Amino acid sequence: MRYKLGDFVRFVDEKLEGYITKIIDEQMIGVTVEDDFEIPVLASKVTYVHGHGAASHDEEAVTQTSAITTGEFKSKGVHIAVIADVKANALVHLYLVNETSFQLLASVVTDAQKTIKGEFVGMIEPQSAVKVYSAKLSDLQLWPKFIFQVLFHTRQNQPLELPLNVTEQFKAKDFAGAKKIVPILKQQGWLVQLDQPELIIDAEKLKESFFKPAEEKQVVQKPVAELDLHIEKLRDDHQFLGSSEMLNIQVNAFKHALDGAIVHQMPDITFIHGTGNGILKHELHKLLSKHPKVQTFMDARKEKFGYGATKVVLK
Known part of the structure; x- marks a missing residue:
């Protein structure tokens, strides 16, 4: 299958075009046209739209780059952003957003019922974002599990940042909140931070709380x-x-x-x-x-x- 979710295609035999929103099998795909109606069609019956689908297909890489490395060094800010497509509301795109001052070497792998598939691997520059996956939000219950692996690199004299290895299974509650402006992309979407600081529990303070006199304990x-x-x-x-x-x-x-x-x-x-x-x-x-x-x-x-x-x- 040479097509993938999110590709923009045109029907060979009809005056229709739209985004691929479902891979049915090796021969059949689902294409969502302008009215958000999904049409099943043979993959051989569509073609890339020159200057639209083909370009975006080859450019999986950085979608927007503004290599800002001046000023204060930022060590946190690796996100997954989920943004609706501007033309096909049924389709959403997942972006790896790098708000840090590090270069990131990132890998995105999906696990769908023990079927492991690499979706993206590449370098993400500081203050930039990369599209790594596309799917229909209405098919959320069918989305695979995502494994994000990230290495941090900089030539500046900075403390070593440990690699990220985060597994994310998106659920409906992840999209229950209001959308907000996604950094760098400047579009409305949902954000999930991958490099959240770990909650550090002070064992001594916790132990002290257990042995407080009854009158000191908060009711x-x-x-x-x-x-x-x-x-x-x-x-x-x-x-x-x-x-x-x-x-x-x-x-x-x-x-x-x-x-x-x-x-x-x-x-x-x-x-x-x-x-x-x-x-x-x-x-x-x-x-x-x-x-x-x-x-x-x-x-x-x-x-x-x-x-x-x-x-x-x-x-």
């Missing part, structure tokens, strides 16, 4: 089942607060209530965040998607809250 109150995070419900002086202060107060109230719900083994808790500009909702969903005690989360009863509340189901 965690059981939160209400539905917590309203509107700032006027949390602070009387909200009219004197800046937007960042308000957000911090709301996020802290959310964390405190979530901890309380976990301690008291509540099956679920609902957070009322409103619709607004979506910043608070996005922040909550980002924290929930990484929390080990969260089973899942979803929009709460729409007939009661509209889209202004999130129900969290705990493990």
Whole structure:
């Protein structure tokens, strides 16, 4: 099969063109045309569109480069960005985004039911991005497991950065939050950071907490089942607060209530965040998607809250 997901092709016998959004088998592919309708067709019945599909097919490499190596050396910032195609909304592209000052030697491998396949290998310059995979977001449950391996290189005198070896199985909750502008690409999308700093647990402090006298231990109150995070419900002086202060107060109230719900083994808790500009909702969903005690989360009863509340189901 010489075609792959994301290639732009034209039908040989019809005046149709679109993106390949499914590889059915060695002979058949699925092509999504302008109205987002996917048409199954023999691979022999389509051809690359000159100046469009063929160019992008040969350019798997760096999609946008701005080799910025001046200024402060940045050692963190390796992301996977998921961005919808500008012409075929059904199709999304996965990019490796390098916000660091390192050159990256990267390999992307997929594992689909024990079928291992190399998808990308190459050098990614500082402050640049590379497209590494394309698929239909509606087929998320069929997406393979991704293995990202990254080596860091620089000629500057910098501490050694250990290689990354990250396995990612994308789930619906990864796309539950609002999109944001992806660095370097300057397009709306979802971001997953591959080089998140590891959580360091201070063993001594943890041990001390176990042996604190009973009167020193913090009592965690059981939160209400539905917590309203509107700032006027949390602070009387909200009219004197800046937007960042308000957000911090709301996020802290959310964390405190979530901890309380976990301690008291509540099956679920609902957070009322409103619709607004979506910043608070996005922040909550980002924290929930990484929390080990969260089973899942979803929009709460729409007939009661509209889209202004999130129900969290705990493990």
